Amino acid sequence: MTDLADSIESMKQLALVWRAMTLDRDSGADVRDLPGIAVRWADCRFPFWNCITLTDVGADAELVEQRLSQAADVMRSKKHPGFLWLFEDLLDDAGAALGAAAERAGLVHAFPGTGMAGDLLPIPEPTHHDLTFVRVTTDEQLQAFADINSRAYGFPLEDGRDGLVGSTLWKNEVYAYLGMRNDVPVTCAATVEAEGRLFVLLVATDPEWERRGYGEAVTRKALCEGGRATGLTRATLHATVAGAPVYPRIGFKPNSPMRFYSLKG
16 A cells, blocks of 8 residues: 555545444544545534544645635534544645635644554553453453543543443443553443444553553554454554554654644634
């Protein structure tokens, strides 16, 4: 695959997986494929499930400015905040002017990310001397998974719970795992099948227990079990700055830099 093909794959994986995630929360979620814009907006309190991404390939500065304005209008129409996810490698010559165009649209850069993928499965059964791993199958475990994400990303606990608790999808079709330290959940990761790939999502570690290799270990567990169940060999993910150094150790290769935008306050 070419670098551009990897970036296109990364964008398409987001649109595919987030369709399932948003519809899981509410049958009335806004899931639309507009010209150049994919809307995946659950309009719940968990901001990661409120997502828009630009889908044009090779868009010039004028088209990107138009898309940003349209995306911001959609975001303003919603009750709950979320993010515009933008894959820089899909733009043509618009990168240099992106910041100014986003500002004119009423958007502010929230944080950076990186698309990643790799033909890395199967991987060995992981171990960590501090942890045991438990698959999420109950609402109590799903709440623990949500709470770890909320603490790691700085969200109120109720926001994370609104995104996950009560989900049948997450308890049955997602390979979601908790890393337990002395029977206390301290880290989590999940994988889900997505058109011939295994997509990694919501990797997080309780801030009290960071920098111990817990996130890498539980990600390996979710990949190992998801790969074992599906027989898939390729995996994809979208990394935050904190996670970006971890995933290449597992076998992921970076593709498109990403920017996450929110509406100006």
